[in-house]
Amino acid sequence: MAMILMTLFYEFFKIGLFAIGGGMVTIPFLFDLTEKFNWFTAAELTDMIAVAQSTPGPIGVNMATYAGFQTAGIWGGIIATLGLVFPSVVIVIFVSKLLKRWAENDCVNDIMVSIRPAVVALILQAGFDLLKISVRDYFSALFLVAFFVLIYFYKKSPIFYIILSAILGVVLKL
Amino acid sequence: MAEYLKIFISFFKIGLFTFGGGYAMMPFFRQELVEKRKYIKEEELIDFYSIGQCTPGVIAVNVATFTGYKIKGVSGACMATFAIVLPSLIIIMAIAGALTMLSDNEFVKHAFAGIRIGVIALILNEVVNLFKKTVKSKYQVAVFVLIAIVLFGFNLSAVLAVIVAATVGLVKFLRSKWQ
Numbered sequence: 305m306a307m308i309l310m311t312l313f314y315e316f317f318k319i320g321l322f323a324i325g326g327g328m329v330t331i332p333f334l335f336d337l338t339e340k341f342n343w344f345t346a347a348e349l350t351d352m353i354a355v356a357q358s359t360p361g362p363i364g365v366n367m368a369t370y371a372g373f374q375t376a377g378i379w380g381g382i383i384a385t386l387g388l389v390f391p392s393v394v395i396v397i398f399v400s401k402l403l404k405r406w407a408e409n410d411c412v413n414d415i416m417v418s419i420r421p422a423v424v425a426l427i428l429q430a431g432f433d434l435l436k437i438s439v440r441d442y443f444s445a446l447f448l449v450a451f452f453v454l455i456y457f458y459k460k461s462p463i464f465y466i467i468l469s470a471i472l473g474v475v476l477k478l
Numbered sequence: 479m480a481e482y483l484k485i486f487i488s489f490f491k492i493g494l495f496t497f498g499g500g501y502a503m504m505p506f507f508r509q510e511l512v513e514k515r516k517y518i519k520e521e522e523l524i525d526f527y528s529i530g531q532c533t534p535g536v537i538a539v540n541v542a543t544f545t546g547y548k549i550k551g552v553s554g555a556c557m558a559t560f561a562i563v564l565p566s567l568i569i570i571m572a573i574a575g576a577l578t579m580l581s582d583n584e585f586v587k588h589a590f591a592g593i594r595i596g597v598i599a600l601i602l603n604e605v606v607n608l609f610k611k612t613v614k615s616k617y618q619v620a621v622f623v624l625i626a627i628v629l630f631g632f633n634l635s636a637v638l639a640v641i642v643a644a645t646v647g648l649v650k651f652l653r654s655k656w657q
Contacts, residue, residue: 321534362537362562
């Protein structure tokens with residue numbers, strides 16, 4: 305148990321350090337965990353994303369708590385969240401005075417300009433990996449396309465779409 | 479002691495009542511921290527959102543740590559951070575526990591079969607939005623294509639992909655210095 309908790313802390317510490325740009329960016333990192341460990345499956349990861357988006361609180365924190373809980377119960381949830389938050393707490397406390405200069409530094413700027421498109425590619429790939437698992441026939445593919453068009457043109461909150469897809473899942477017996 | 483309790487209540491409330499994370503949380507931060515408690519100034523909040531884009535970690539947590547630090551130093555920072563993640567810890571673990579017990583339920587199974595597809599549509603939509611918001615030059619399109627090829631072709635890990643992109647950015651910076 306102690307071993308799992310230590311590994312959990314280490315893995316989520318890495319996510320906290322490398323997932324630059326917000327909660328959704330943690331998805332590709334969590335997907336990597338499904339391949340590296342048997343803590344949770346990719347299908348379970350999709351459920352976590354849904355729950356994290358439709359409950360209050362920062363999405364990245366919600367996902368870490370869920371993933372940690374799934375792996376090692378209540379302590380797992382606490383340790384994973386601690387690991388995720390730790391790097392940013394340390395960075396903010398120690399360099400909060402330098403942060404503004406940091407954000408205006410040319411070198412940092414060039415690096416960030418390059419990381420942002422990379423992060424978009426990362427989420428795209430994670431989305432495709434999850435798609436391969438959940439979309440297995442023409443019917444679900446059609447469902448996905450219809451949903452994407454709906455989301456793209458009617459910008460409602462994610463919770464609305466998650467509830468709608470749950471209702472459709474029950475009604476259509478997906 | 480009363481000061482710590484106030485910090486705790488402010489951030490616990492933000493963690494409990496804000497949905498969507500990141501930018502969706504900004505109005506709540508403004509209302510609670512800038513207007514009501516006057517802990518930080520409007521400019522500091524805006525600064526923090528721009529800094530948050532180029533430091534690792536969850537933006538909401540960064541704002542909480544920063545504000546707590548400003549009020550009461552390191553212990554204030556820890557209190558604010560603890561308070562903002564506590565609602566997530568409680569709510570998510572309760573839901574996760576309930577869903578595990580209900581996982582054999584026929585209704586729950588069908589609902590999640592639907593949700594799994596809905597979530598993918600949401601992720602793809604997020605990709606489109608992020609692309610429009612952050613990829614603004616030919617150089618950035620090139621980095622996007624490069625990383626996408628490496629990811630889809632060689633199954634690179636997310637950590638390595640970020641390191642590769644950062645290296646490309648560093649080379650870009652050094653080249654502009656040389657010229």
